[in-house]
Amino acid sequence: MTRKAVFLDRDGVINKNRSDYVKNISELEIFPNISELIKKLKDLNFLVIVITNQSAINRGITTHKNINKIHQAIQNFLQKKETSIDSFYYCPHRPDENCICRKPKPGLIIRASNELKIDLNSSWMIGDNDSDVKSGELAGCNSIKINSTFSLDDAVNMIKKNIKCELD
Numbered sequence: 001m002t003r004k005a006v007f008l009d010r011d012g013v014i015n016k017n018r019s020d021y022v023k024n025i026s027e028l029e030i031f032p033n034i035s036e037l038i039k040k041l042k043d044l045n046f047l048v049i050v051i052t053n054q055s056a057i058n059r060g061i062t063t064h065k066n067i068n069k070i071h072q073a074i075q076n077f078l079q080k081k082e083t084s085i086d087s088f089y090y091c092p093h094r095p096d097e098n099c100i101c102r103k104p105k106p107g108l109i110i111r112a113s114n115e116l117k118i119d120l121n122s123s124w125m126i127g128d129n130d131s132d133v134k135s136g137e138l139a140g141c142n143s144i145k146i147n148s149t150f151s152l153d154d155a156v157n158m159i160k161k162n163i164k165c166e167l168d
Helices: 034-043 064-080 107-116 130-139 152-167
Strands: 004-008 046-053 087-091 124-127 142-145
Touching (some): 004 107, 034 046, 034 064, 034 152, 064 087, 087 107, 107 130, 124 130, 124 152, 130 142, 142 152
Parallel strands (some): 004 046, 124 142
C-alpha cells in the first residue's frame, strides 16, 4: 500500500529562518500555528515529513547531535498539541560537496518515498525557497512556494481544495 505525504522544508516553514542558521535549541523559534496546520494535513491522511538542508553541520557550525535535538524539540512542541512530524530527513552537506540529497536535488524526498512507501504523484512539497519547489518537482511531487503573501495556511487550504476536487 502506498501513502501520500506533504514534505515540509523546516527553516522558514516550521520555524523562523535565521541568516546564521538555527544551530541549537535556544535559537529555535517555532511558528505558533504550525501544530494546527500539521493536524489539518494529517486529517487529510497525509504523512508529514520534514526535508531540510542543514549545511551548517559540514560547515562546522553545528553538529548532527544539535540538529537531532532541534528536531526533538519540534516534536515535543507538536506532541503537546497532540500532533507530530512523521519523519525528519536532513542533508548535512555544503553546496560544493555536490551530494544527491541537498535540495534542489530530490534525493531526500526519493529516499523518504522509498523507505515509507509514498506515492510521489499524490504528494506535495512545501517550502519557502525555489530549491524546495525544484526538489519537489524533480521528485514528481506537486510543489508550493510560500512567502509573505502566500502562507503555509494558504498552501494547506489549497491542498485541501485540490483533494476535494479529486473526490468530486
